[in-house]
Amino acid sequence: MYQYDNIDQTIVNERVAQFRDQTSRYLNGKLTDDEFRPLRLQNGLYIQRHAPMLRIAVPYGLLSSKQLRKLADITDRFDRGYGHFSTRQNLQLNWPKLEETPDILEELSKVEMHAIQTSGNCIRNITTDQFAGVAPDEIIDPRAIAEILRQWSTFHPEFSLLPRKFKIAVSGSLQDRAIVQAHDIGLEFYYDKAQKMAIRVWVGGGLGRTPILGSIIREHLEWEHVLTYCEAIIRVYNLHGRRDNIYKARIKILAKALGIEEFKKQVEAEWHYLKNSPNTINESELKRVAKFFTAMPYENLSDQEPTYDEAIQNNKAFASWVKRSVHLHKQKGYRAITLSLKPHGLAPGDATSAQMRTVAELADLYSFGELRVSHEQNLILADVKLQDIFKVWEKAKAHQLATPNIGLLTDIICCPGGDFCSLANAKSIPIATSIQEAFDNLDYLHDIGELELNISGCMNACGHHHVGHIGVLGVDKDGSEWYQVTIGGKQGNDASLGTVIGPSFAAEEMPGVVRKLIDVYIKHRNPEERFIDTVRRLGVNPFKEHVYA
Amino acid sequence: MLNSQLILNQSISSDEWTFVPLPSGNEEVKKQAGKVVLFKLTGESLPTELQIDETTIPQIGKIIVPLSVYLKNRDALQARLKNNEIALWLATHETLDALLVSEKDINVFPLIALFVERFQDGRIFTLGNLLRTRYQFKNTLRAFGDVLQDQLFYLKRSGFDSYLIKAGKDVREALKALQSFSDPYQGAVDIPEPVWKRKVR
Ligand code: HEM
Numbered sequence A: 001m002y003q004y005d006n007i008d009q010t011i012v013n014e015r016v017a018q019f020r021d022q023t024s025r026y027l028n029g030k031l032t033d034d035e036f037r038p039l040r041l042q043n044g045l046y047i048q049r050h051a052p053m054l055r056i057a058v059p060y061g062l063l064s065s066k067q068l069r070k071l072a073d074i075t076d077r078f079d080r081g082y083g084h085f086s087t088r089q090n091l092q093l094n095w096p097k098l099e100e101t102p103d104i105l106e107e108l109s110k111v112e113m114h115a116i117q118t119s120g121n122c123i124r125n126i127t128t129d130q131f132a133g134v135a136p137d138e139i140i141d142p143r144a145i146a147e148i149l150r151q152w153s154t155f156h157p158e159f160s161l162l163p164r165k166f167k168i169a170v171s172g173s174l175q176d177r178a179i180v181q182a183h184d185i186g187l188e189f190y191y192d193k194a195q196k197m198a199i200r201v202w203v204g205g206g207l208g209r210t211p212i213l214g215s216i217i218r219e220h221l222e223w224e225h226v227l228t229y230c231e232a233i234i235r236v237y238n239l240h241g242r243r244d245n246i247y248k249a250r251i252k253i254l255a256k257a258l259g260i261e262e263f264k265k266q267v268e269a270e271w272h273y274l275k276n277s278p279n280t281i282n283e284s285e286l287k288r289v290a291k292f293f294t295a296m297p298y299e300n301l302s303d304q305e306p307t308y309d310e311a312i313q314n315n316k317a318f319a320s321w322v323k324r325s326v327h328l329h330k331q332k333g334y335r336a337i338t339l340s341l342k343p344h345g346l347a348p349g350d351a352t353s354a355q356m357r358t359v360a361e362l363a364d365l366y367s368f369g370e371l372r373v374s375h376e377q378n379l380i381l382a383d384v385k386l387q388d389i390f391k392v393w394e395k396a397k398a399h400q401l402a403t404p405n406i407g408l409l410t411d412i413i414c415c416p417g418g419d420f421c422s423l424a425n426a427k428s429i430p431i432a433t434s435i436q437e438a439f440d441n442l443d444y445l446h447d448i449g450e451l452e453l454n455i456s457g458c459m460n461a462c463g464h465h466h467v468g469h470i471g472v473l474g475v476d477k478d479g480s481e482w483y484q485v486t487i488g489g490k491q492g493n494d495a496s497l498g499t500v501i502g503p504s505f506a507a508e509e510m511p512g513v514v515r516k517l518i519d520v521y522i523k524h525r526n527p528e529e530r531f532i533d534t535v536r537r538l539g540v541n542p543f544k545e546h547v548y549a
Numbered sequence B: 001m002l003n004s005q006l007i008l009n010q011s012i013s014s015d016e017w018t019f020v021p022l023p024s025g026n027e028e029v030k031k032q033a034g035k036v037v038l039f040k041l042t043g044e045s046l047p048t049e050l051q052i053d054e055t056t057i058p059q060i061g062k063i064i065v066p067l068s069v070y071l072k073n074r075d076a077l078q079a080r081l082k083n084n085e086i087a088l089w090l091a092t093h094e095t096l097d098a099l100l101v102s103e104k105d106i107n108v109f110p111l112i113a114l115f116v117e118r119f120q121d122g123r124i125f126t127l128g129n130l131l132r133t134r135y136q137f138k139n140t141l142r143a144f145g146d147v148l149q150d151q152l153f154y155l156k157r158s159g160f161d162s163y164l165i166k167a168g169k170d171v172r173e174a175l176k177a178l179q180s181f182s183d184p185y186q187g188a189v190d191i192p193e194p195v196w197k198r199k200v201r
């Protein structure tokens, strides 16, 4: 993975000093609340229901074991011994003290980490496929460009105070796993006819209050122009995006209002001036960064491992975990493994410091000391030998990291909701845990098959409910908490937004509603058909009728 | 010690310019959410004719007048302009178009000032950048309004060399912020090359 040189380290150190100064000015009354807000937000610090919330950047979801151990230490020393991995591949602390945040940042800087631009109206953490570099369907590993984008966007002077937050996702595989269509800018890498790395550029996607899937603004962009082209897009947005109404301030609203053709025209007009300007990437910079993302020093192994096959034969629990959690790999004899942060009955995406240390140890022993965070809020060991998988499972299982539910109904994406978030309309964690408890029968869960259930506590959509096969949204009706259900949302190349099935439900009805949706599916599904495909084939009505019958 | 909120070329200076405000207009007309699909969607309105007409232009001295007022009184102000007495200011929701249409050479103005109403308004950075790079403005570029120490580094990188720090804020503290980061990553107005072109990494 990328390693800081002096320049990177100096920038992060200077940021710590700067934020320490800003925090002390605030605590000394030299900055008002209003003046401090944008400053702390640019550093991932929110003021929440119970305490501040600090969001730590995990650039494109990649962590080293050393970093994860540091995160574990930080949660012990400054928080309550756990952290929350988010759909943006970041880590959130729920209970830090404002006055201690500069110290937390200082600790982070020692392991080449920070909280820069994890919040606020600026370019946020760049996200990508959790299987980048190892997925068999990958065409181009997008991480080198992601790192170049990270550096370019860090304290970009022109784009430090945009109308609203700005999220960029990159993907280089056949199957999109980064939801490029739901981002302000989505960059899809491919090889063009000349076998040169090129980029399809999506713009104007986003979830939140007004969910919109992005449009293609440029089918073919040569890679060296990616920074200047993004500058052209963001410049048009910075000047003309709305600033009078935060609900209309995202780039998606501007792109929709102008129409993609007009928007594109304006972007291209800007780019006419910016193209080939100094931020154009050159071959040597790409090489410098790409060398941090070359293949791991794999052994030459067979793709058959008798001890592994035997363990699957003889151990049903292991076999069912393997089915869900072990993913194919580019390299023979290796697999990627997803460690579930969704044990039934606990907050999805949370990890205790002990679990973090366990994962760090597993990464050191079996996966070249690295791991990834997925936007589904799980952790991934990307490079495990077949012969080691059983050992990984045993250890993971002992630490509640091996629930065999990856990609299934209980692998719920869930935002912090009303338990922590002051914007929430309703709690979301208890809905997730009650559904998990209602579907605790693993055989049944596996029989239902692939199903993504996503929950957000309000229309800000931090839990991606719009793209859940089943989406649950917390709504407020006369001061009490209700839940609106959508079905038919999907991430990926054929992304779609879910359709509301009807009036909302009370919290205690939710497990029953999900059960009814599943019943309709089970009754009507064709062999091998996933829930989402049945919904697409039948439409919403049969589901609706049964749920409201 | 100099009692001034103005930073010019990295030091605290006295202000030789007199600021000419627009008279306050009626309640700003904010566009309704989603209703108006215009080229500009930023939601603010431009100065009204009435505001422009009612602006008092001081008869002597170096003055910074609103762009709209200058355009309306362009002929009358030419002599003073030649005397280096006329500078312009515009707000971040205005565009540069009117200025560029009117003036072949914007370097006739010794100073252009950009007014930022709220700290969070980052349009000022793009406008500064455009003035310096695309339109080659060479003279003093000033930021004023809700200008606090924590924008200064970005303002500097976007081509500003003059900052009128908001009243009540410590200008000496602010001065330090110009040096917040020693080696920024990306190319911008002040340092055009990105770090990977400046240094061996
Ligand atoms: C607890 C504190 C949090 C607050 C106050 C918060 C606030 C917000 C707000 C206001 C939006 C809507 C932005 C817009 O539509 O313009 C949003 C969107 C979002 N947030 Fe959060 N959030 C929080 C936690 C999280 C967490 C824990 C996650 C990940 C699990 C997350 C991921 C997202 C995502 C993915 C979106 C959708 C972005 C889009 O519109 O494309 N947020 N958040």
Ligand code: SF4
Pocket: A415, A416, A417, A418, A421, A422, A423, A424, A425, A456, A457, A458, A459, A460, A461, A462, A463
């Ligand atoms: S979706 Fe709403 S409730 Fe959930 S974290 Fe985001 S802002 Fe808070």
